[in-house]
Amino acid sequence: MTESLLAVRGLSKQFVSGNETVPVIEKLSFTLDEGQSLALTGRSGSGKSTLLNLLCGLASPDAGTIVLQGLVFEAGSSGARQKAAAWASLRRQQIGVVFQEANLMPALSLLENVQFRAQLAGRDPSKSEDWLARLDIGELAGRYPDQVSGGQRQRAALAMVFAMEPALILADEPTGSLDRHTACEVAGVLFDLQARHGCGLILATHDAELAAACQHHLDLGHLSGL
Ligand SMILES: Nc1ncnc2c1ncn2[C@@H]1O[C@H](COP(=O)(O)OP(=O)(O)OP(=O)(O)O)[C@@H](O)[C@H]1O
Ligand SMILES: [Mg+2]
Incomplete structure (x- = not known):
């Protein structure tokens, strides 16, 4: 049996x-195989961003287990420090995150942003220029994030993610x-590169067309009965 990503x-x-405790994600289970895409849908407040934050380590779950490439993260297990460090390291190397607004470092040029992210993941930063070119912003490599448009910043954010060669x-x-x-x-560009490089993709969106382009769908609003 092949293991899920x-x-x-x-x-x-x-x-x-x-005084209120608000359950946002409740006993959620799903799997994603390598190279597959999953659309997260559900109305505003249904927990899409919360789920992504739990997966990338920006928030801690109250219960449950996340297994990425066979490495298990279990909520609540006090866990050896070593285990937590291994999990954080795996995330840094294997999970690329793209937000609604490109999360670039303002003091670094687009090229330096891509190089920095590649290095952080332990990848070869010399391919960074190629990535900017593939995202069609090669000529903007030396500009700073506030000197380019929102769409160009988002392309740079994608270049950062692909330059780290993530699994997810x-x-x-x-x-x-x-x-x-x-x-x-x-x-x-996102779907094209994701398919070509065979990484998994989890995409939170309100855009029905974007959701339809994914292979699998998870409606959080529906699951939590909203
Ligand atoms: N840090 C927090 N403290 C308290 N409540 C929070 C926190 N973060 C999120 N929430 C609540 O959790 C619920 C889910 O929020 P979340 O941001 O995950 O929704 P979403 O599905 O991403 O919504 P949107 O489509 O508007 O982006 C909301 O009711 C929100 O108010
Ligand atoms: Mg959100």
Whole structure:
């Protein structure tokens, strides 16, 4: 039996708001195989960003297990420090994250941003220029994030993610801040490169067309009965 790239089992997360405890993710289980894409849908507040944050380590689950490339992260297990470090290292090397607004370092040029992300993942930074060229912004390599358009920044963010050669890309409304035309272009590049490089993709989106382009679908609004 082949192992999934990602397996999520019984994942739960709640937030405390005043006196109230609000369950956002409840006993969620799913798997994603290598090279497959999964669309996360559901109305605003249904927990899409929370789930992506749990997967990339920006938030901690209250319960459940996340298995990435066979490495197990178990919520609540006090776990040896060594285990936590191994999990953090795997995430750094294997999970690329794209947000609605490109998360570039403002003090670095587009090229330096891509090089920095590649290095952080332990990859060869010398391919960074190629990645910018493949994303059609090669001529902007020396510019700073505030000297390019939103669509160009988002292309640079994709170059950063692909330059780290991740096994899994998490994208939170990656085209949400772009006009329709630019959004289609950026989404096209994302799906094309993802398919060519065979990495997994989990994409949170309100855009039905974007969701339809994914192979699998998970409606969080539906799951939590919203
Ligand atoms: N740090 C936090 N503290 C308290 N509540 C939070 C926190 N982060 C998220 N929430 C709540 O958790 C719920 C899920 O939020 P989340 O951002 O995951 O939704 P979403 O599906 O991504 O929504 P959108 O489509 O608007 O981006 C919301 O009710 C939100 O208010
Ligand atoms: Mg969100």
